[in-house]
Amino acid sequence: MAIDSSFLGATTVSGDEAKAFTRMMARGRTSGVVSQAAKNGRQMVAEFAKTGVVTFNLKAPAKRVA
């Protein structure tokens, strides 16, 4: 196994996974999904910083697709 990881420890990558990780880093692009998550997260963190709490309503449960 070329990845070793534990709860409190580092993620150690070697072998083919290290090569693949390096390639992903070199060719990585900004992800729209991650950008949106960061935007949502910034808003939540701003609320958290002001009040110590983030409140939100739950959305309707998503339908499970087989």
Next chain:
Amino acid sequence: MRELQQGDGCSALRLLDPALTPLKTFLRKESKHLHQSHLARTFVIVKTGQTRVMAYVTTLCTQISVEQFRDQVPIESFKYKDCPAIKLARLAIDAELQRKGVGSRLVDFVIGLAVERIMPHTGCRFLVVDAKPQSVSFYEHKGFKKIGEAGADGLSSTSMFIDLHRT
């Protein structure tokens, strides 16, 4: 959602998959001690006016170490094999709240914490998670990329990451 507190009820989290029992055990036995000790920070979802934990996420500082591959470095002009990161170490959602976007919000919050509160003040490039098999597609949907299969804490998992520099 707020920080874990000493008076929170951590014993009633219902997870339907027996494979997720370690997440219940962690919340019940370890989360408060680690939170108080600043070894890991846990944020919880509770219903307004209640203290029973319905979902939680735990984060801590870590690193990605790239070994046995010396021809290239993961980050241009960064000659070291260890890259600072934040680990999304635990995430669990009570059965009552599943498929309602709670997990997605918890991940968004952790990303927000990293980019707003950590990265402006200290070195941190990645968000990493060791995803259980049943959670890999969820993290892919949130933009995590697979590094590979890992043997985390004796359990099979998939190590995944987000490059926070590209948010």
